[in-house]
Amino acid sequence: xxKKITITEIAEKSGVSVSTVSRVLNNSPSVSPAKRERIxxxxxxxxxxxxxFARGMINHKTKNIGVMLPDITNPYxxxxxxxxxxxxxxxxxxxxxxxxxxxxxxxxYETPLSxxxxxxxxxxxxxxxxxxxxxxxxxxxxxxxxxxxxxxLHRNVPVVIVGSRIxxxxxxxxxxxxxxxxxxxxxxxxxxxxxxxxxxxGEPGIRITSARIDAFxxxxxxxxxxxxxxxxxxxxxxxxxxxxxxxxxxxxxxxQLPTAVIAINDMVALGAIRxxxxxxxxxxxxxxxxxxxxxxxxxxxxxxxxxxxxxxxYLGRMAVLQLISAINGSMExxxxxxxxxxxxxxxxxxxxxx
Amino acid sequence: xxKKITITEIAEKSGVSVSTVSRVLNNSPSVSPAKRERIxxxxxxxxxxxxxFARGMINHKTKNIGVMLPDITNPYxxxxxxxxxxxxxxxxxxxxxxxxxxxxxxxxYETPLSxxxxxxxxxxxxxxxxxxxxxxxxxxxxxxxxxxxxxxLHRNVPVVIVGSRIxxxxxxxxxxxxxxxxxxxxxxxxxxxxxxxxxxxGEPGIRITSARIDAFxxxxxxxxxxxxxxxxxxxxxxxxxxxxxxxxxxxxxxxQLPTAVIAINDMVALGAIRxxxxxxxxxxxxxxxxxxxxxxxxxxxxxxxxxxxxxxxYLGRMAVLQLISAINGSMExxxxxxxxxxxxxxxxxxxxxx
DNA sequence: CTGTTAGCGCCTTCAA
DNA sequence: TTGAAGGCGCTAACAG
Numbered sequence: 001x002x003k004k005i006t007i008t009e010i011a012e013k014s015g016v017s018v019s020t021v022s023r024v025l026n027n028s029p030s031v032s033p034a035k036r037e038r039i040x041x042x043x044x045x046x047x048x049x050x051x052x053f054a055r056g057m058i059n060h061k062t063k064n065i066g067v068m069l070p071d072i073t074n075p076y077x078x079x080x081x082x083x084x085x086x087x088x089x090x091x092x093x094x095x096x097x098x099x100x101x102x103x104x105x106x107x108x109y110e111t112p113l114s115x116x117x118x119x120x121x122x123x124x125x126x127x128x129x130x131x132x133x134x135x136x137x138x139x140x141x142x143x144x145x146x147x148x149x150x151x152x153l154h155r156n157v158p159v160v161i162v163g164s165r166i167x168x169x170x171x172x173x174x175x176x177x178x179x180x181x182x183x184x185x186x187x188x189x190x191x192x193x194x195x196x197x198x199x200x201x202g203e204p205g206i207r208i209t210s211a212r213i214d215a216f217x218x219x220x221x222x223x224x225x226x227x228x229x230x231x232x233x234x235x236x237x238x239x240x241x242x243x244x245x246x247x248x249x250x251x252x253x254x255x256q257l258p259t260a261v262i263a264i265n266d267m268v269a270l271g272a273i274r275x276x277x278x279x280x281x282x283x284x285x286x287x288x289x290x291x292x293x294x295x296x297x298x299x300x301x302x303x304x305x306x307x308x309x310x311x312x313x314y315l316g317r318m319a320v321l322q323l324i325s326a327i328n329g330s331m332e333x334x335x336x337x338x339x340x341x342x343x344x345x346x347x348x349x350x351x352x353x354x
Numbered sequence: 355x356x357k358k359i360t361i362t363e364i365a366e367k368s369g370v371s372v373s374t375v376s377r378v379l380n381n382s383p384s385v386s387p388a389k390r391e392r393i394x395x396x397x398x399x400x401x402x403x404x405x406x407f408a409r410g411m412i413n414h415k416t417k418n419i420g421v422m423l424p425d426i427t428n429p430y431x432x433x434x435x436x437x438x439x440x441x442x443x444x445x446x447x448x449x450x451x452x453x454x455x456x457x458x459x460x461x462x463y464e465t466p467l468s469x470x471x472x473x474x475x476x477x478x479x480x481x482x483x484x485x486x487x488x489x490x491x492x493x494x495x496x497x498x499x500x501x502x503x504x505x506x507l508h509r510n511v512p513v514v515i516v517g518s519r520i521x522x523x524x525x526x527x528x529x530x531x532x533x534x535x536x537x538x539x540x541x542x543x544x545x546x547x548x549x550x551x552x553x554x555x556g557e558p559g560i561r562i563t564s565a566r567i568d569a570f571x572x573x574x575x576x577x578x579x580x581x582x583x584x585x586x587x588x589x590x591x592x593x594x595x596x597x598x599x600x601x602x603x604x605x606x607x608x609x610q611l612p613t614a615v616i617a618i619n620d621m622v623a624l625g626a627i628r629x630x631x632x633x634x635x636x637x638x639x640x641x642x643x644x645x646x647x648x649x650x651x652x653x654x655x656x657x658x659x660x661x662x663x664x665x666x667x668y669l670g671r672m673a674v675l676q677l678i679s680a681i682n683g684s685m686e687x688x689x690x691x692x693x694x695x696x697x698x699x700x701x702x703x704x705x706x707x708x
Numbered sequence: 709c710t711g712t713t714a715g716c717g718c719c720t721t722c723a724a
Numbered sequence: 725t726t727g728a729a730g731g732c733g734c735t736a737a738c739a740g
Contacts, residue, residue, distance in 0.1 A: 004414075004510075006733055017711045022735060030709055047506075049478045053410035054733035057716040060407075064418075064450065064479070072439075073432040073650065082427050085453050094479050096418065096448045099439050124403050125418070125448050156358075239654040267651060274654040296427065297621060300593040300628040302656045360717055371727045376719060384725055408717035411732040 005046050013046075014039045025050055056126070065323060066127040068098045068118055070134045074237070075295040076265065076312060077133060080162075083316030084131060091324050096125060100135050116149040129158045129323045132171075138206050142166050158326035162319050164207055165333070172326055173333045174319050178208060179215035181292050181308040181340035182262070186219040188306075188342060189260045192350055194288065198231035198258035200245040201268030209234060212264060212292060231258045235268075242271025250279050257287060260348070265293035269305055273347065284349030294343060306348035309341040359400050367400075368393045379404060410480070419677060420481040422452045422472055424488045428591070429649040430619065430666060431487060434516075437670030438485060445678050450479060454489050470503040483512045483677045486525075492560050496520050512680035516673050518561055519687070526680055527687045528673050532562060533569035535646050535662035535694035536616070540573040542660075542696060543614045546704055548642065552585035552612035554599040555622030563588060566618060566646060585612045589622075596625025604633050611641060614702070619647035623659050627701065638703030648697060660702035663695040 007025070011018040016035060023031045024039045031039075042048075056062060065088055069077045085095045098118055113121075115136050122130055130153065136146050147169050153159055159171040166173075189197050199216050202209030213232065220227040233249045235241035242263055250257065263269035269291035273283045283289050283303055291298075294307035318336050344350050361379070365372040370389060377385045378393045385393075396402075410416060419442055423431045439449045454472055467475075469490050476484055484507065490500050501523050507513055513525040520527075543551050553570050556563030567586065574581040587603045589595035596617055604611065617623035623645035627637045637643050637657055645652075648661035672690050698704050 004733095007735095008733075018734075019712080019736085020710060023710085026735080032709065035709090049474075051411070051733050052416075052478070052480050053407050053414075054716085055735080056407035057405070057411065057718095057733080058735050060716090071436070072426060073429065073436050075427065075429075078427040078432055082425070082453055085426075085451060086455075089452070089475075094450045094452070094475070097439060097451045098443070098448070099436055101440075121443075121448070124406070126406050239651045243654060270651060270654045274656060274658075277656055297593045297624060300597060300624050302628060302631055304628075358717095361719095362717075372718075373720085373727060374725085377726090380719080386725065389725090405717050408732090409719080411717080411734095412719050414732090 004051065005048050007048075007050065010039070010042055010046065010048055014042045060126075061128050062126050063093050064096055064125070064127045065093050065320075065327075066096045066098065066122045066125060066130045068100055068115075068122070068130065068132045068135065070100050072097065072099050075267070076237075076293065079296070080133065080312050080316040080319075083313045084320045087317050087320040088324070091320075093128070093320075093324065096122075096127060098122065116146065119149055119153045123153065123156055127157060129160070129327045131160050131162070131319055131323055133162045133319075137161050137163050137166060138208060140205050140207055140210060142169075144168070158323060158331075160319055160323040160326060162315065164211070172322060172331070173335075174315070174322055175333070175335045176310075176315060176338060178211045178310075179218075181310055181342075182212050182215040183219045184340065184342045185262050185290050185292065185308060186216065186223075188290065188344070188348065188350070189262075189288065190223055192260075192288070192348065194258075194260040195225065196231065196258040196260070197225075197227065198233070198249055198261040198287075199227070199264075200233050200235070200249060200261055200272050201237060201242050201264035202234050203236045204234045209264065216262065228258075231261075237265060237268060239267045239271035239274075242268030243275045244271070246272035246275035247279070250275070250281070260288040260290070263289060263291040266291045266295040266298045266305055266307055269298075269307070269347065270301060273301075273303070284347055288349040289347045299345065303346035306345045306350070307343050309343055311338045311340065314338060358405065359402050361402075361404065364393070364396055364400065364402055368396045414480075415482055416480050417447050418450055418479070418481045419447050419674075419681075420450045420452065420476045420479060420484045422454055422469075422476070422484065422486045422489070424454055426451065426453050429621070430591075430647065433650070434487065434666050434670040434673075437667045438674045441671050441674040442678070445674075447482065447674075447678065450476075450481060452476065470500065473503055473507045477507065477510055481511060483514070483681045485514050485516070485673055485677050487516045487673075491515050491517050491520060492562060494559050494561055494564060496523075498522075512677060512685075514673055514677040514680060516669065518565070526676060526685070528669070528676055529687070529689040530664075530669060530692060531689075532565045532664075533572075535664055535696075536566050536569040537573045538694065538696045539616050539644050539646065539662060540570065540577070542644065542698070542702065542704070543616075543642065544577055546614075546642070546702065548612075548614040549579065550585065550612040550614070551579075551581065552587070552603060552615040552641075553581070553618075554587050554589070554603060554615055554626050555591065555596050555618035556588050557590045558588045563618065570616060582612075585615075591619060591622060593621045593625035593628075596622030597629045598625070600626035600629035601633070604629070604635070614642040614644070617643060617645040620645045620649040620652045620659055620661055623652075623661070623701065624655060627655075627657070638701055642703040643701040653699065657700035660699045660704070661697050663697055665692045665694065668692060 011021045024036050088095050151170050154171045161171050161173050233245040235245040290306040294309045298305035365375045378390050442449050505524050508525045515525050515527050587599040589599040644660040648663045652659035
């Protein structure tokens with residue numbers, strides 16, 4: 001590895017002092033155009049880039065942000081992350097990604113590390129800010145010690161959490177309305193004449209799950225229907241979970257199945273439809289299905305999935321922007337007001353097309 | 355943000371010199387046990403971690419690696435990356451991820467940045483090593499200027515490329531046998547009695563595509579069949595591409611369709627099956643389908659996808675390991691010898707089960 | 709507009 | 725076994 005050239009050498013080669021070179025490096029106005037150009041030429045010629053270490057010693061910034069999420073192979077997190085990375089880079093921040101694997105996942109990985117271990121590692125990396133997505137923060141019962149760890153982290157570096165506000169946590173939050181999507185799904189099914197609607201997927205004890213199921217119950221009641229508890233089967237967020245949940249729903253409701261079911265996301269919907277098929281039922285004829293969170297490729301499954309676009313990508317952008325402004329001193333939480341969009345395809349059995 | 359405590363303060367608080375503190379920090383043996391313990395206690399108490407900047411100025415290491423890939427939302431890259439990140443971290447390296455978006459992708463993103471721009475950014479980040487996956491390096495014709503950029507990067511920091519060796523490129527490569535999988539697929543279809551086999555997906559001019567199509571032709575010939583060119587339709591790597599490719603295949607071969615088709619990966623297979631369905635054909639009855647690269651969830655589609663597990667996750671592990679050993683001085687390319695595994699499910703029309 | 713200089717926090721000789 | 729001192733590459737006063 002060729003050793004890096006330093007500012008001193010550039011200064012010597014261009015016959016000026018290091019400060020002058022430093023000035024052109026930092027676009028200081030007070031450099032004569034002639035010198036500036038000459039120096040820049042040398043810089044380019046030698047392909048010189050200043051040492052982040054030396055710079056960091058002074059301004060204590062790495063221009064790196066840390067992103068902590070459970071599992072990048074989950075399309076939900078992936079599409080979110082893509083936006084984050086993209087927008088961070090266009091603001092000159094690079095993104096260090098940590099997969100905490102702190103949710104169940106189909107690969108059954110375990111990490112020996114706790115989330116607070118990750119906090120420590122992140123801190124050591126001296127990132128300028130941290131974005132947290134999923135994991136413990138999504139639990140309904142967040143342990144006080146975890147909140148304290150979060151606060152400690154935030155004391156060192158701005159932390160933006162994507163999810164609902166946690167009692168006693170000083171971090172910044174970026175929240176959004178998660179009911180809207182469910183409500184339009186229920187309305188849609190009602191409009192199609194369904195009375196008994198079920199719900200599958202989502203891990204119990206996780207906020208997003210409860211929020212959605214609550215919204216589900218609530219909007220059912222708004223139609224004068226009390227949803228049947230036995231038509232609600234929670235499990236988790238992946239295809240195998242949708243499969244298992246639907247299987248259970250079918251088995252525990254012989255002869256009295258719902259005519260429509262809402263799945264917590266597209267992977268779960270996929271699994272659920274597969275379970276129906278394996279039980280000799282077909283979708284949407286026997287049970288119509290729609291999901292709350294659209295992923296890519298849902299337009300290519302059989303049947304094509306009716307789903308809700310929660311605009312997660314937009315949320316990703318908002319999150320980085322929030323983090324960057326926090327790094328630069330702004331300290332307010334934001335709530336993103338977005339309008340989830342119902343995407344009607346085949347699995348809901350509607351013939352309507354947008 | 356609370357400012358960090360320094361080694362000097364630790365030294366003062368424990369009544370020793372900075373050098374002694376430094377010694378305990380770096381596990382130097384020459385510190386009296388008593389002092390060592392006392393100092394360690396203070397370190398823990400104040401939750402002190404040494405500044406990476408100051409350290410970096412001396413050893414020039416960040417303990418960060420850079421990973422460059424086209425699109426993390428592509429499950430192929432995601433599962434690969436997950437392994438990389440995981441293994442890197444267990445070796446104390448954090449991973450900075452760059453999505454170059456340098457392939458077509460369903461989101462139609464564009465970056466204003468070229469891949470060589472990314473090289474520059476990565477270099478500025480002073481990572482200890484770089485892993486490159488996909489993008490230009492996969493092209494059949496790599497421009498000399500790109501190779502030179504790669505070499506220049508490699509002159510500064512170890513670069514590991516996942517893919518086939520590029521003429522004139524000094525980087526480290528991690529290669530694998532990509533024929534094996536195709537061959538077993540062809541054998542499998544032959545064993546099921548298929549004669550006319552088609553191929554869909556993959557971008558023309560990309561090495562992995564050509565390699566697979568070559569392997570396809572070759573193993574067809576081994577059975578005395580010359581594959582029909584009009585039964586081979588390239589496009590790209592995502593579901594919409596599979597859809598479009600199959601649609602074209604169907605349209606351009608009226609009355610003389612293949613009875614089986616190999617798709618370049620599971621997303622393409624999904625799209626292809628969907629196209630068949632939309633054309634009133636069903637899989638595997640009318641055309642059997644199998645794919646070369648298995649992703650998660652393929653076990654839940656309708657029909658379940660017969661596919662090949664290329665053990666990409668293993669490859670990911672090998673790649674980081676290779677990079678880390680390169681960072682530590684080892685400079686040999688490795689070729690991973692793995693045995694792709696055929697996973698027989700429904701889409702190939704076989705009744706056999708493993 | 710430009711140069712000089714004092715650190716930033718740490719590690720590493722070199723002496724003691 | 726310990727401490728003192730130099731220097732890593734850069735920026736930010738401070739002088740000129």
